Amino acid sequence: MSIEVGSKLQGKVTGITHFGAFVELPDGKTGLVHISEVADNYVKDINDHLKIGDVVEVKVIHVEKDGKIGLSIRKAKEQAQHSTQSHRPQRHNRTNNHRPKEDFESKMARFLKDSEDRLSSLKRNTESKRGGRGARRG
Numbered sequence: 001m002s003i004e005v006g007s008k009l010q011g012k013v014t015g016i017t018h019f020g021a022f023v024e025l026p027d028g029k030t031g032l033v034h035i036s037e038v039a040d041n042y043v044k045d046i047n048d049h050l051k052i053g054d055v056v057e058v059k060v061i062h063v064e065k066d067g068k069i070g071l072s073i074r075k076a077k078e079q080a081q082h083s084t085q086s087h088r089p090q091r092h093n094r095t096n097n098h099r100p101k102e103d104f105e106s107k108m109a110r111f112l113k114d115s116e117d118r119l120s121s122l123k124r125n126t127e128s129k130r131g132g133r134g135a136r137r138g
Helices: 073-084 104-130
Strands: 008-017 020-024 030-034 055-063 069-072
Touching: 030 055, 055 073, 069 073
Parallel strands: 030 069
Antiparallel strands: 008 020, 008 055, 020 030, 055 069
């Protein structure tokens, strides 16, 4: 069985790193699911989503000349959703996370407030380490 880009396969998670998971494919080859290809939302810790020994469905997204295989769990699920919900268009909205739209002015005001808070905190901490204002130098 040759591994081709675009094919969907079942595989077993054989190793987990901070950057992704290694998945053994049916023909004995191993591919990597990068952490960004595990789920549709942001994955901070891959261990929250996968464990060694899990059987997962993956889609082959690239095969390098040196034999490295890039896999995606996210795209394998996406295809399944498209086939069952093909009558409904899907909207991908990763940045919003279901928050109401915020206009530029309120974003800028929030940014400035956060910046001022951080700056004042930084000044407080550095002044105390240098001896505060008006410290004698001798």
